[in-house]
Structure formats: C-alpha cells, structure tokens
Amino acid sequence: MRWSPDARGRLERAAFELFAEQGFAATTVPQITERAGLTTRTFFRHFADKREVIFAGREIPDLARTMLAAAPAELDPLDIVVQGLRQLAEERFEGRRDQVLALRRVIASDESLRERDARKRADLAQAVRDGFAARGSSPTEAAVLAETTVMLFHLALEEWLTDPRGRRMADVVSDQLTVVRSVLGATADPRADGPPPLSA
Template sequence: MARWAPDARERLRTAALELFAERGFEATTVPDIVERAGLTRRTFFRHFSDKREVFFGDDEIPALAARAVAAAPADATPFAIAWAGFHALAAERFEPRRAQMQAARRLIESEPALRERDLQKQADLRDALRDGYLLRGVDAFTARVTAGVAVELLQIALERWLADETGTPLVQHLAAGRAGMSDALAHP
C-alpha cells in the first residue's frame, strides 16, 4: 500500500462514498474504505477522525471560517466577512466537488446519525463565526444573529445548488438566497 500518496484524502473520500452507496453507511467499515483506496488505516486516521468525517471534513470549514474572520480587514462588517468566505468556499471547495457532494447529501439524508452530525457541523460553523466576531469586538447579539443568519443562508444555498440539475453555480444560489432572505425580513 502507498505510504505517502499525495491524493490520499480524496482517494479515501471517493472510496468511502462508493462503498456507502453500495453497502450503506452502517455496513461500511474503515478497513473496507482503506482497502478500496489502497491505503492504510493510519493514513485514514491521519485525515479523518472517523468514517462520518468523510462527509464533513472534521473541523476544516469552521477552522477556515475562524481564520477568515481573524484575517479580515478591520473595517469589514461581520456579514461581509462571512459572505466573502462563502464565495471562496463555493469556488475552491464546493464547485469542484459538486457530484461528490450530491452523493454525500443523499447518504446524509438517509442516515439519522449523519443528519445529526450535519446539524452539529452547522452549529460548529456558527460558533466559529460568532466567536471570531466577538474577538473582533462585535457585540454579542450582532455576532450571534449574523453568524446564525449567514450559516442558514449558506445551508439553503447548498441545498438548492445540490438539487439543481441546471448547473447553476453555487454563488448564484447564494445571491438568490440572500435576496430572498432580505425580502422575507423586509415584509414580515
């Protein structure tokens, strides 16, 4: 087995998703995944804490959010920081993996444990944004509301994008979600 395969993370993710689709999430084990990927258990655990994290990437998105908030210009508003981060994620992480994310979403929706983990990951992202805003001196109410609204908007855009068979880019779903949210808040 390859010890230092440069594409190990994606090979593991691809193997896991294939096996989950073939056998189901519960019936697939880490040894099954590493065998399919041609890698070792050690390599798997270097990239993922458990098989659920194949879908969620451990803490990579919340960690990216925390770094983005910390690195943002001092005059940037909390929502503008999240919005810029979501656009970067759309282009760099999500668009190139659309088909894989669609397959993952189908599996997440079919497994209660994965749905629960998905909700926890959304909460982790909200917390990372909120905590980052607080460190920037944003008041607690604004930090919490902005983080909550931003993460909900991202989630809605992702759901619509993954269900959209027209190939509309995620950034357009983000913009449509933002416009719809603005309309909903303006017309209670």
C-alpha cells in the same frame, strides 16, 4: 512498509463509492481499505472511524475564523458574511457538485450522520460568533450574524444542489441573500411603532 501515494484520497474515494453502493451502515473499514488497496492500519492513521471520512477536520470553521480576522475593519458585517460565503463556495464547492450531492445523500440516510452534521453546523455558528465578537460586535449582534451565516450557507447549498440551471454556488449565495432580505422586508410593518397589544 510500502509507500502509499495519496492514501487519504484513495480511502475517501473508496469509502464514498461503498457508501453509495451499499449504504453507510453496511460499509466496514476493512471493505474500504480493500477497495482502496490499503491496510486498516493506514486507514486509522488518517481517520478515527468511518464517520471521519465524511466529517474529518474543522476546515470550514477555521476558514471562517481566518476570513473574519482578515476582513477590513470598515466592512459592513453582512458584506463580510456574503463575501466569506462566496469565497467558501468557490474554494470548497465549485466543480464538486456531484460529489457534494452524493455526500449529502449519505448523511441524510443515517441518523448518526445527521446528528454529526448538526454539530458541524453548530461549530460553524460558534466560529462565526467568536469572530464577530472579536471584531467588536455585541453578543446579540454576533449571535444574529452567526445564525444568519449558517442559514445562508445551507439555503445556498440546498439550492445549488437541486437547481437544474447549474448556477455557480457563489451566485446562489447572493441570490439567497436577496430572498432573505425580501422575506424579512415583507414581514416588517413600517407603520408599526411597536408590538401589537395583547388581547384581553
């Protein structure tokens, strides 16, 4: 058996090239391995199927759990969220804008990939929810923080990918939090003591 240095990386690069050239549905595993100069047996040592080239692993949910467990106990929950997302942006996304943009286009082009992407979002939300629950947050607080984390992450990702100014994604995370706070503040009526009465 020949040694294949960086086999996983070669397979990923070949797959993404083919996805971009001819679409996800039209790309086959043999085409990927031929482009990479490897065997199908090698492919299946690294990936269960071609979708796993895009979605392999639980890196981001696992990273979220690690960050939450390591955050100082006295840190404000929303600060934990923002610091975690900024760290994620720096470690996983910065410098890879073109690659990530191409990947998001592939996902958007295929219904099964969009469904899988939605499940990955749910995995991240559950990881954050579990992490805050372990820190002592109530179930409702943990749920709100989890959904806020996922919302901020995807708002920041979309803005970063489409912003012509080329800002760092970590800075976009902070900017999007400011927008969310502004929107929530604008929709709150400080004069109201409770919900409006129901009309007859």
